[in-house]
Amino acid sequence: MSLSVEKLEHSMAKLTIEVPAEEFEKALTEAYKKQKGKFNVPGFRKGKVPQSFIEKMYGPEVFYEEAANHVINEFYPKETADIDIEIASRPTIDVTQIEKGKNFIFTAEVAVKPEVTLGEYKGVEVPAVAVEVTDDDVMAEILNEQKKNASKKSVTDRAAQMDDEITLDFEGFVDGEAFEGGKAENYKLVLGSHSFIDTFEDQLAGKNNGKLMDRLKQHKWIPLVVIIVLALAMIAIQYFMLDVLQYTRQMAEQQKEGFINIYPIINNLL
Numbered sequence: 001m002s003l004s005v006e007k008l009e010h011s012m013a014k015l016t017i018e019v020p021a022e023e024f025e026k027a028l029t030e031a032y033k034k035q036k037g038k039f040n041v042p043g044f045r046k047g048k049v050p051q052s053f054i055e056k057m058y059g060p061e062v063f064y065e066e067a068a069n070h071v072i073n074e075f076y077p078k079e080t081a082d083i084d085i086e087i088a089s090r091p092t093i094d095v096t097q098i099e100k101g102k103n104f105i106f107t108a109e110v111a112v113k114p115e116v117t118l119g120e121y122k123g124v125e126v127p128a129v130a131v132e133v134t135d136d137d138v139m140a141e142i143l144n145e146q147k148k149n150a151s152k153k154s155v156t157d158r159a160a161q162m163d164d165e166i167t168l169d170f171e172g173f174v175d176g177e178a179f180e181g182g183k184a185e186n187y188k189l190v191l192g193s194h195s196f197i198d199t200f201e202d203q204l205a206g207k208n209n210g211k212l213m214d215r216l217k218q219h220k221w222i223p224l225v226v227i228i229v230l231a232l233a234m235i236a237i238q239y240f241m242l243d244v245l246q247y248t249r250q251m252a253e254q255q256k257e258g259f260i261n262i263y264p265i266i267n268n269l270l
Contacts, residue, residue: 011088016106028064167186
């Protein structure tokens, strides 16, 4: 059994491990025991074919892969347990010699902890850097943390503000014609993120949820006008009803008077 270490650049090392031929022969036997049930040979029951007969039919290489894995998994940890370098990675294995009757040789390339040589650091003076933190810096950091940990809440009783996330439907037009990719529904937009063209997000700030509410907020005189119009309409209806009532009374009185005037004439004729 032998191990050699070759130091490479960039904190890498190459280990070469040589395993005696008799150990590799044992590994071949273990590989045969593990795989013998896979071979079907006429004249033999399954799993009862001798190792030598299988190697004669298929070649000894048929067990090489399983035997190599067995040797590497057994001897790599043993050989690297007491070496004077600190391995810091999984090995990259490369088999350089594998043949029945010969020593099994493989290499393992690994990363190792770098060797650090400290210089004269005692007594070194480093000037202190004065850091001035203003109230604005503190407030900006507080606002930043608030944004990171903020929870979303649906708001419908106020106008949209910068940094709000709104949901909107939109469609873009160029020279009066809709263009491809310029339409979306239920699109989520953070006002102030500059995701859209200039001033678009600024125009959305101050808008309310829904078209009617938005217009009413923009034109606060509309509700007052509506109330005045309704009041005038009610007054007009009242006057109209009074005129109708007065006219009805007059007609009734005229009919009554005409009936009284006609009654004596009828009596004379009779």
